[in-house]
Amino acid sequence: MGSATSRKFLLLGPLLLFLGLAYVVPFLGVVRWSFTLPETGFGQYIAVFTDPLVQSVFVRTLRICLIVTAASLITAYAIAYVWVRGSSVQRALAEFCILVPFWISVLTRAFGWLAMLSNRGLINTWLQSAGIISEPLALARNEFGVIVGMTHFLIPFAVFPIASAMRSIDERVLLAARGMGSSRSRTFWTVFLPLTYGGLIGAALIVFVFALGFFVTPAILGGGRSVMVAELVYLRIFQSPDWGLGAAISVVLVLFIAILLALLRRFIKPAHMVG
Amino acid sequence: MQSSRPGPVLLILATAVALFLLMPLVAVIPVSFTPARFLSMPSGNLSLRHYQALLDNPAWLQSILLSLRIGIVSSILATALATMFGLGIWMFQPRFSALLIGFVLLPLIVPPVVSAMTLYFLMTTLSSFNNWIGYDTWLGVALAHAVMITPFAVVLILVSLFQVDRRIDLAARGLGANLATRAFKVIIPNIKFGIATAALLSFVLSWEEIGVTLFITSVNAITLPRLMWMGLRDNIDPSIAAISVLLILVTAAILALRIIIDRRKATDPQ
Numbered sequence: 001m002g003s004a005t006s007r008k009f010l011l012l013g014p015l016l017l018f019l020g021l022a023y024v025v026p027f028l029g030v031v032r033w034s035f036t037l038p039e040t041g042f043g044q045y046i047a048v049f050t051d052p053l054v055q056s057v058f059v060r061t062l063r064i065c066l067i068v069t070a071a072s073l074i075t076a077y078a079i080a081y082v083w084v085r086g087s088s089v090q091r092a093l094a095e096f097c098i099l100v101p102f103w104i105s106v107l108t109r110a111f112g113w114l115a116m117l118s119n120r121g122l123i124n125t126w127l128q129s130a131g132i133i134s135e136p137l138a139l140a141r142n143e144f145g146v147i148v149g150m151t152h153f154l155i156p157f158a159v160f161p162i163a164s165a166m167r168s169i170d171e172r173v174l175l176a177a178r179g180m181g182s183s184r185s186r187t188f189w190t191v192f193l194p195l196t197y198g199g200l201i202g203a204a205l206i207v208f209v210f211a212l213g214f215f216v217t218p219a220i221l222g223g224g225r226s227v228m229v230a231e232l233v234y235l236r237i238f239q240s241p242d243w244g245l246g247a248a249i250s251v252v253l254v255l256f257i258a259i260l261l262a263l264l265r266r267f268i269k270p271a272h273m274v275g
Numbered sequence: 276m277q278s279s280r281p282g283p284v285l286l287i288l289a290t291a292v293a294l295f296l297l298m299p300l301v302a303v304i305p306v307s308f309t310p311a312r313f314l315s316m317p318s319g320n321l322s323l324r325h326y327q328a329l330l331d332n333p334a335w336l337q338s339i340l341l342s343l344r345i346g347i348v349s350s351i352l353a354t355a356l357a358t359m360f361g362l363g364i365w366m367f368q369p370r371f372s373a374l375l376i377g378f379v380l381l382p383l384i385v386p387p388v389v390s391a392m393t394l395y396f397l398m399t400t401l402s403s404f405n406n407w408i409g410y411d412t413w414l415g416v417a418l419a420h421a422v423m424i425t426p427f428a429v430v431l432i433l434v435s436l437f438q439v440d441r442r443i444d445l446a447a448r449g450l451g452a453n454l455a456t457r458a459f460k461v462i463i464p465n466i467k468f469g470i471a472t473a474a475l476l477s478f479v480l481s482w483e484e485i486g487v488t489l490f491i492t493s494v495n496a497i498t499l500p501r502l503m504w505m506g507l508r509d510n511i512d513p514s515i516a517a518i519s520v521l522l523i524l525v526t527a528a529i530l531a532l533r534i535i536i537d538r539r540k541a542t543d544p545q
Contacts, residue, residue, distance in 0.1 A: 004367075007454055011363030015356040015379055015425065022422050023382060023390075026397035030389075033396070075295065078288040082281050090281070097293040103526050104300060105483035107503050108519040112299025114511060115306045120315035122302045155296060184282060213386020215486050220507050230388035237395065237490070250389040257386065 030247045037244030044248035054232070054249070061229040064147060064218075065211040071151045072207045073200060076158035083159065084166040102156035110220040113149045114140055117221075141223030149221040150211055157210060158203040165199025205264055209257055229253065300523055307516035314511040325517040334502060335518065342482055342499040345413055349420035350428075350477035356421075357428035358470055362458055365436040366444070376433070383426035391490040394419040398491045411495045419491055420481040427480060428473040435469025436462075471536060479529060 034044050048054055083094035101109060116122050117139035124136040139145060169192065177187045215230035222228070227235070229249060236246035281289065309315050310322035329335045360379060364372055382390050395410075398419065402409030409415045439462065447461045463470070485500040492501055499518075506512035 008363060008367045008369060011359045011366070012369065012375065015360040015429075016375070018356055019379055019381065019422065019425070022397060022418065023393060026400070027389075027393045029396040029400065030392050075292045078285060079292045079296075081285055082289040086281055090286075094289065094293065097296045100527070101296050101300065103479065103529070104523060105485075105500065105526075107483075107485055107500050107507065108303070108522050109299060111503075111507060111511075111515050111519050112303050114314060114507075115302040115516065116299050118314055118511075120313070122298075122305070122316060125316040125318075152296065152299065155292070209384070209386070213388050215388050215391075215489075216504075230386065233388050233392060234489070237392070246392060250386075250392045253386050254389055257384070261384070 031251055033243055034247035034251050037247065038242075044244045045252070047245060048248050048252055054245075057227055057229055057232045060143075060226065061212065064143065064150070064226075064228060065208055067147055068150045068154060068211050069204055069208045071147070072154045072158045073162075073203060075151070076155050076162055076203060077196075077200070079155070080159045080163040080166060084163050098156050098159050101152065106153060106216050107220075109153060110149055110217050113145065113152065113221055117145055117148065140221055141225060143222065143226040145221035145223075146218045146226050146228070149217040150214055153214075153217055154207045154210060158207050161202035161206065162196060162199040165196040165202075169195050201264065205260070209260070212257065213253065303516050303519045303523070306513060307520045309513055309516075312513070314513055314516070325513045328514045329517055329521075332514075334497070335499075335514075338497050338499045338502040341413060341496065345417045345420060345496075345498060346478045346481040348414075348417040349424060349481045350474050352417070352421040353425040353428045353477045354432075354470060354474040357425055357432050357473060358463075360429060361432040361436050361466075362462060364433065365439070365462070366454075366457070376429070379429050380426045382423050387486040390423060391487045394422065394487050395490040410491055411493045413496050415491060416488060416496050416498065417481075419487050420484050423484060423487055424477045424480045428477050431473040431476060432466065432469050435466040435472075439465045468536060468539075475529070475532075475536075479526075 035041070037044070079094050079098060082090050083098065084091075086094060114121065118124070118141075119136040119138075121140070123139060124133075127133045128136065139148075173191060173195070174187060177191045178184075182190070213230050214228060215234065218226060218228040219231050219234070222231075233246045233249050236242045236249070305316055306314060307325055308321040308323070309317040310320050310324065311317075363369070364376065369375065385393075398410040398415050401415065402412075406412075407414055408418060443465070444457055444461055447457050452461065483500060484498075485504060488496075488498055488501050489504065492498070503515055503518060506515045
C-alpha cells in the first residue's frame with residue numbers, strides 16, 4: 001500500500017517538516033554557535049561552568065525556582081481543592097479566579113505587580129497613609145518581587161494537574177476512611193493527600209521547568225538587580241554581545257531539562273497535564 | 276459529599292489565594308487614572324490623560340493593527356498544520372504516535388528563552404536570503420509565533436479528536452468514502468469546536484507573545500507587547516496602565532465568547 005504511506009505523509013508531513021525546518025535545524029545552528037563563537041572549541045562551556053558571574057546567576061535561578069515551585073504548589077493545592085470539592089458557588093468563584101489571570105498577558109500581570117509593590121504602588125500608599133510605615137518598603141525591583149510575580153504567573157499551571165488528580169479520587173475511599181472512624185484531618189493527611197502525589201509531582205515539574213526559562217517577569221520585577229539565567233542569555237545577545245556564551249547557556253538549559261524529564265518520566269501522566 | 280467539603284481553614288487559605296490572584300489585575304485600574312506622569316496611586320483627582328495618550332500617540336494603534344495581523348496569520352497557519360497533523364495521527368494511528376506527538380510539542384517543553392534564541396538564529400539566517408521573511412519583519416514574527424503556538428493547537432485538537440467515536444469513521448469507510456470525504460464530511464464536522472478553540476487560543480497566544488518577539492524584532496515590527504515592554508523597562512509609563520485595563524476588558528470579552536462557544540457545544544447534538 002504505497003499510496004497509504006503517501007497519504008499518511010500528506011497529513012503528518014507538513015507540521016513535521018515545518019517544525020523540522022523552522023525549529024530543529026535552527027537549534028542545531030545555535031549549538032554550532034556555542035562551539036564556534038568567538039572561536040572554535042569548548043571555551044564557552046568551560047565559561048558556563050567556571051565563570052563566577054554565570055555561576056552566581058545559575059545559583060540564584062535555582063534558588064528562585066525552588067521557592068517559586070514550593071509556593072505555587074501550596075497555594076495551588078488550596079484553590080484546587082475548593083475548585084474540585086467546594087459547593088457550586090465556591091467552584092465557580094475558584095474557576096473564575098484561576099482562569100482570568102491565566103488568560104491575561106504576562107506583561108499586564110507583571111505591570112499589575114508593579115502597581116501593587118512599587119514605591120508609589122497600592123501597598124506602600126496604603127501603609128503610608130495608615131501611618132504604619134514612614135518610608136516605602138522595597139517590595140519590587142528585587143528578588144522578592146520576582147518571586148511574587150513568578151508565583152502568581154505559575155499558580156494556574158500548577159492547579160490543572162493537581163485538580164485533575166483530585167477529580168480522579170474515588171469518593172468511596174474517603175467514605176471508607178471516615179466510616180472507620182478517621183477524623184476529617186486524618187482522612188486528608190493519610191488518604192486524600194497521598195492520592196494526589198502524582199498530580200503534585202506533575203505540577204512541580206511543570207512549574208519548575210517553566211520557571212527555569214522565565215524571562216519577562218524577572219526582567220520587569222527584578223529591575224536588572226536579580227538577573228536570572230534567561231535574562232542573562234538576552235543580555236549576552238543584545239547588550240554585551242557574546243552570542244557564543246548565550247548559545248552555550250541555552251544548550252546547557254536544554255540538556256538539564258532533558259535529564260530532569262528523563263529522570264521523572266514515570267511520574268509524567270500526559271492526561272494530567274491537560275487538566 | 277459533606278465529608279469532603281473544604282473546611283474553614285482551607286476556605287480561608289483559598290480565599291487568600293484568590294485575592295492574591297486577582298489583586299494585581301485590580302490594582303492596575305486606579306493607577307490608570309492617576310493624574311501624575313509616573314506610576315502612582317491617584318490621591319483625590321482622577322485623570323483620563325493616559326487614555327488620551329493612547330489615542331494621541333499613533334504608535335499604539337499601529338502596534339495593535341500589527342499584532343492583529345500577525346495573530347491572524349500565525350493562528351491560521353498553526354491551526355491548519357495542527358488539524359492536518361491531528362487527523363493524520365487519529366486516522367492512521369502510526370506506529371510512533373507518542374514519539375511524533377512528543378516531537379511537535381518540543382516548542383512547549385523547551386525553555387522559552389532557548390526557543391527565542393533558536394528563532395533568532397532562524398530569522399537572522401533568513402534575512403541573509405530575502406527581505407520579506409526574517410529578522411524584524413512582520414512575516415518573520417508571524418512565522419516564529421506559528422512555531423511557538425502550534426503545540427497548543429495540537430493538544431487541543433487531539434483532545435477533541437480522542438472524543439470522537441471511531442465507529443462513525445468506520446461506517447464512512449465501509450460505505451466507500453475516500454480519505455478527503457472522511458476528513459471533511461465526517462471527522463472535521465465532529466471536531467469543529469475543538470478547531471475553533473484551537474484557533475482562538477492560538478490567536479490569543481500570538482497576541483500576547485513577548486519572549487520570542489523581543490529577540491526577533493528591533494524597530495520595524497513593533498507588536499503591542501513589544502511596545503508595552505519598552506514602556507515598562509526603565510521609566511514606567513502610566514499609559515501601560517491604561518492599555519492594560521483595556522486588554523483585561525478584551526480578555527474578559529474573549530473568555531465570554533469562549534463560554535458561549537462551550538455552551539453551544541453542550542447544547543448542540545453531536
